[in-house]
Amino acid sequence: MIKINEHYLKLQASYLFSNIAKKVGEFQEANPDKDIIRLGIGDVTRALPQACTDAFHSAIDEMATDSGFRGYGPEQGYDFLREAIAKNDFQARGADISADEIFVSDGAKCDTGNIQELFTTDAKIAIPDPVYPVYLDTNVMAGRTGGFEDGRYKGIIYLDSTKENNYVPSLPTEKPDLIYLCFPNNPTGSTITKAELKTWVDYAKENQALILFDAAYEAFIRDESLPKSIYEVEGAKEVAIEFRSFSKSAGFTGTRCAYTVVPKECAAFDAKGGKQLIHPLWNRRHCTKFNGVSYPVQRAAEAVYSEAGKAQARDLVAGYLKNADLIAREIKDLGYGFIGGDNSPYIWIEGNRDSWEFFDMLLNKAGVVCTPGAGFGKCGEGYIRLSAFNSYENVEKAMIRIKEALA
DSSP states (O other): OOOOOOGGGGOOOHHHHHHHHHHHHHHHHHTTTTTEEESSSSOOOOOOOOOHHHHHHHHHHTTSSTTTOOOOOOOOOOEEEEHHIIIIIIGGOOOOOOOOGEEEOHHHHHHHHHHHSSSSSSOEEEEEEEEEEHHHHHHHHHHHHHOOTTEEEEEEEEEEOOGGGTOOOOOOOOOOSSEEEEEEETTOOOOOOHHHHHHHHHHHHHHTTEEEEEEEGGOOOOOSSOOSSSSGGGGGGGTTTEHHHEEHSOOOOOOOOOEEEETOOOOOEHHHOOOOESSHHHHHHHHOOOOHHHHHHHHHHHHGGGGHHHHHHHHHHHHHHHHHHHHHHHHHHHOEEEEEEESEEEEEEEEOOOHHHEEEEIIIIIIIEEEEEGGGGGGGTTEEEEEESSSOOOHHHHHHHHHHOOO
């Protein structure tokens, strides 16, 4: 008799964004003439940079000839892209990361979910609250948690991120093995200083723990004193894996290209306490279960690092940050507390009411989609997240509607 993995039965009934999509679909069906403005899910809305589409077309033209055709590529990614990433994203900021420590993939979401396969099912997990649901749900699926009670899973070390600690969690009192961190944070938009990040790196070294650092939103950091990579902190290469994506920095949400950095000295331990390097393990997993990102997509991603590509990507990010500035100003004028919007495309708003109630009110009264904070964890209750990923005109219109709805 074939049996299911019963850990899946612990999961809550619906993935957060699927639930939002269902509610929006039902509203649209009941109100077919109502214009909906989406400031919920973090999906970009502006076109790919011209440099990327030019490279895309050129690569497709290559594939259209026998002499230029390429079949299976290297699972880890083509050298031209890995070298461009290492040079521009890390070495240029003083982080000693080499091209062969970079693994190109089709999404940071996939990588942050898949990386936990390398570690034992009894590994103790520390996860911020509120948090991007993928970190938590994939560990539930793997069997690292107990049941769901009172808004949380048993067996998880929750790192409360609240107004009181400026949404940067304190070190845990219970010792974890794996620590998930995300800065600029999704969903709160909070950032972390280099000194604060060093505290986490030192803690991981002292406690033989590993940090999984999601830097998918690093392109939105305008404050040059803030670290864009955990590898800007001394010693981080021994205890941290970093995840990045072209989705938000260059509009690749529908094109799919990202990468994970696994330094060669980064290590975990076997049952006897012996040190085991993670780089060859991730390489084996990557080669066994992944056939690589397509050649045209990788050429398009490489073009992000051309002079034209850098300028065009900066323009995309600047446009979304302009939206974020507008949202933050209007929310402040309305008298609501919030964080984010300055070095992040997200604005985390104190709603002073039930999160889903606030979501329903904005959808029904304003035709604006937000994300209820409760979907990100127990500490998210009472909050909503607004995303800056839309046109400036739509954001202006949305904020007028929100002000009217809250009047």
